[in-house]
Amino acid sequence: MPTLAKGANVAVDAAAVRAELSWRSGPGVPDVDCSALLLHPDGRVAGDVDFVFYNQARHPSGSVRHAGKRSGADGTVDAVEVDLRALPADVERVVLAASADGGTFGQVPGLRLVVTDLAGGAELAEFPITAADETAMISGELYRRDGRWKFRAVGQGYASGLAGLATDFGITVDDPAPTPPPGPSPALALDVPNLDGGRVSLKKGARVSLVKTGAPPLVEVMMGLGWDPAKRNAAIDLDASVIAFDGRGEKLALVWFMNRGEWNGALRHNGDNVTGEGEGDDEQIYVDLDRLPGKVASLVFTITSYRGQRFTEVKNAFCRLVEVRSGAELVRYELSSGQNSTGVVMAALRRAGKSRWEMQAIGEFHDGRTVQDLLGPATRLAAGGALATD
Numbered sequence: 001m002p003t004l005a006k007g008a009n010v011a012v013d014a015a016a017v018r019a020e021l022s023w024r025s026g027p028g029v030p031d032v033d034c035s036a037l038l039l040h041p042d043g044r045v046a047g048d049v050d051f052v053f054y055n056q057a058r059h060p061s062g063s064v065r066h067a068g069k070r071s072g073a074d075g076t077v078d079a080v081e082v083d084l085r086a087l088p089a090d091v092e093r094v095v096l097a098a099s100a101d102g103g104t105f106g107q108v109p110g111l112r113l114v115v116t117d118l119a120g121g122a123e124l125a126e127f128p129i130t131a132a133d134e135t136a137m138i139s140g141e142l143y144r145r146d147g148r149w150k151f152r153a154v155g156q157g158y159a160s161g162l163a164g165l166a167t168d169f170g171i172t173v174d175d176p177a178p179t180p181p182p183g184p185s186p187a188l189a190l191d192v193p194n195l196d197g198g199r200v201s202l203k204k205g206a207r208v209s210l211v212k213t214g215a216p217p218l219v220e221v222m223m224g225l226g227w228d229p230a231k232r233n234a235a236i237d238l239d240a241s242v243i244a245f246d247g248r249g250e251k252l253a254l255v256w257f258m259n260r261g262e263w264n265g266a267l268r269h270n271g272d273n274v275t276g277e278g279e280g281d282d283e284q285i286y287v288d289l290d291r292l293p294g295k296v297a298s299l300v301f302t303i304t305s306y307r308g309q310r311f312t313e314v315k316n317a318f319c320r321l322v323e324v325r326s327g328a329e330l331v332r333y334e335l336s337s338g339q340n341s342t343g344v345v346m347a348a349l350r351r352a353g354k355s356r357w358e359m360q361a362i363g364e365f366h367d368g369r370t371v372q373d374l375l376g377p378a379t380r381l382a383a384g385g386a387l388a389t390d
Contacts, residue, residue, distance in 0.1 A: 001114075001123035004153040010125045012142065012149040014117035016083040017124065018067065019096045021139060024110040025076040030103030032111075034078040035162070036064050037169050039093040044170035046090075047383070049350070051171050052080065053162075057353035060247030060297050063087040064094065075110060081118060082142060084149050094142040095169070096154075099162035105131030113139045115151050127153040134158055136165040218357050220288050220324040221349070223301050224281035227317035227335075236314050237274040237306040240283040241371035242267060247297040249383025255285060256371050266291035267299075274306075276314075286324070289349070289357055299349045300378040303335065304368050305342040311335040311365075321347050321359075331361050343368035345377050 002010055021034050035053035040046050052059050057066040063086035067079040082094055100108060113127040127140055134157025141152050158165045225240040241256035244267065253262040257272035266288045273282040287299060303319050311317055317335035322328065331347045348360040362381070368374045 001126055003126045003128065006127075006153055006155045009150050009152040012084070012115070012124060012151050014119065014122075014124065015085050016081065016118040017142070017151075018079055018081045018116045018118045019140065019142075020077055020079040020114045020116065021098055022075055022077045022110070022112055022114065023108045024074075025071060026109075028103075028107065029109065030100040030105075030107055032076070032078060032105075032108060033069075033099050033101065033162075034066065034080050035097045035099070036066075036080045036082070037095040037097060037166070037171070038064060038087070038091045039095060039169060040090050041092055043093075048171055050091075051166060051169075055352060055358055056350070057356065058351075061086055061088055062247070063091075083118075084142070092144050095138055096140045096142070097136065097138050097162070097165055099136045099165075100134070103135075105129075105134045105137060105157065113153070115140070125151050125153070127155070129155050131155075131157055135161040138165070218323060218349075218359075219290055220286065221330070222287070222322045222324050223285040223319065223346070224322060225283045225303060225319045226281050227276040228315040229276040235275045235307065236309050237272075238276070238283070238314070238317065239272070239304050239306055239370070240269070240285050240319070241302045241304070242285050242287065243300045243302070243371065243375070243378050243382075244292070244296050245298045245300065245379070245382035246295050249379055251375070251379065252296060254371060257283075263291065263293060266293075281320075287349075297351050298382045300381055301346045301348070302371050302374045302378060303344050303346055304370055304374065306369050308342060308369060310340045310342060311344070312337075312340050319344075319346055330359060333363055339365040341365035341367055343374050345374055345381065348381060 004010065021032060023032055033054050037045055038050040038059060045051060049060055052064045052066055054066060063083045065081050067081045069076065069078040080096060105111065111129040113129060114123055115125045116123050129139060131137060136158040138154045138156045140154050142149055223240055223242065225238055227236060227238050230236045239257055243251060244253040246252055253267065255262055255267045255269050257269065260269040261267065268286050270284040276282050314336055318332060319335060320332040321330045323330060333346060343366045345362050345364045347362055349357045352358045364377060366374055366377055
């Protein structure tokens with residue numbers, strides 16, 4: 001096995017590899033986490049799904065996964081596995097990154113990266129890493145050259161942490177939200193409950209959370225929609241819907257008032273309310289995440305106004321996403337104080353591993369009377385592209 005100096009490279013003939021970062025753990029030694037970024041010809045990710053890390057453990061293509069951490073008497077190991085044959089054709093580089101939690105890499109003894117053949121276990125390259133005040137780094141990279149894959153030892157550090165590294169490659173980072181000042185909430189307020197030790201880190205438009213979460217995984221969620229009935233004018237009919245997509249961004253199912261259930265009730269709609277009569281939620285959609293087929297990679301939630309009234313014309317209109325087990329509201333939008341539109345892509349859930357889902361708060365307004373009118377922006381979101389805005 002060749003031992004590489006910083007900047008050196010070696011050919012990789014294996015079909016799939018394991019990039020294993022190891023170090024000597026102990027009192028006062030920061031924890032270290034591996035991650036990977038799939039880069040396209042412009043040197044950036046195509047979307048936040050191209051960032052594989054502890055809160056998003058698998059790329060939708062199945063080509064890259066965070067393999068998990070293990071500790072033993074000889075130290076701690078964290079690893080990323082890459083199936084080079086399964087990488088999307090337009091991915092030219094896979095950056096192997098790492099972050100230090102609770103200190104700098106200069107405080108991490110015995111740090112080294114070893115690349116092995118995933119099939120046979122043969123060691124292909126070793127890179128002993130030296131560092132100082134960096135809190136994140138690119139340890140190495142896999143890259144295409146003349147139709148073949150090679151590995152390069154990099155060792156480039158970042159003092160700005162994993163967030164700084166990720167944003168350099170086009171990742172949208174969810175920064176902690178500042179404490180809001182007293183007074184009325186702005187239009188389209190995003191209310192985030194106190195989830196200390198929590199499940200997700202939410203910010204409108206955020207794609208991934210860089211926060212390690214300690215709460216139990218999401219199991220069942222409910223989308224609730226409510227509004228007040230019209231007093232004099234034509235009846236107001238808002239509709240809640242959810243679209244299920246596979247890992248390629250292809251639509252698998254659509255649950256709305258015309259199709260109230262899929263997968264034996266794993267996705268189910270409680271029925272169409274065409275007036276807004278009643279207290280609390282007027283329409284609800286329930287999602288049993290553990291019962292969804294494995295091919296479901298993401299769920300996108302939408303609201304539309306069937307009779308064409310603008311949200312600003314509807315009194316006390318709101319939508320929310322709730323964790324059923326605890327009753328905690330994960331996302332809430334006050335639609336009546338939002339934009340002069342008839343549709344909104346509210347939020348999305350993305351599969352991040354077995355029984356693990358991550359949330360994205362969206363709040364993008366569009367015009368549409370039914371969920372089919374919002375399939376375009378919802379599909380772009382599911383495929384990892386940017387949402388178009390009106």
